[in-house]
Amino acid sequence: xxxxxxxxxxxxxxxxxxxxxxxxxxxxxxxxxxxxxxxxxxxxxxxxxxxxxxxxxxxxxxxxxxxxxxxxxxxxxxxxxxxxxxxxxxxxxxxxxxxxxxxxxxxxxxxxxxxxx
Numbered sequence: 569x570x571x572x573x574x575x576x577x578x579x580x581x582x583x584x585x586x587x588x589x590x591x592x593x594x595x596x597x598x599x600x601x602x603x604x605x606x607x608x609x610x611x612x613x614x615x616x617x618x619x620x621x622x623x624x625x626x627x628x629x630x631x632x633x634x635x636x637x638x639x640x641x642x643x644x645x646x647x648x649x650x651x652x653x654x655x656x657x658x659x660x661x662x663x664x665x666x667x668x669x670x671x672x673x674x675x676x677x678x679x680x681x682x683x684x685x
Contacts, residue, residue, distance in 0.1 A: 586673065594667040603675045609682045618663040619674050623685065628655045637684050645680070647673045 595603070597616065604613055611621045625631040635653050638660065642648045650661040660681065662674040 594669040617669045618661050620661045622659045625656050631658050647677050
């Protein structure tokens with residue numbers, strides 16, 4: 569992806585995650601900033617290495633149902649977040665371990681997850 573490419577969340581959500589070769593695909597800070605601006609929904613960038621967002625729900629069952637939908641999406645995309653489930657809340661963390669940071673896949677999956685809510 570070119571560093572100056574403008575991508576909307578809708579465009580991100582329409583893409584599919586790609587297989588990463590070991591150590592490849594880490595994004596430059598300028599591209600991370602660009603993609604963060606395209607990704608609404610209170611996603612946070614932690615340590616320039618991980619996207620994180622908490623989702624609130626009225627009860628455990630609703631949070632678990634959301635977790636299961638995220639899991640199905642992650643399997644479909646071949647890209648898996650760290651998932652933390654507690655009563656009424658699901659926290660997701662996205663990073664690409666092979667790249668030791670965030671890649672386009674993380675932003676694609678985050679946009680797709682936004683569409684689940």
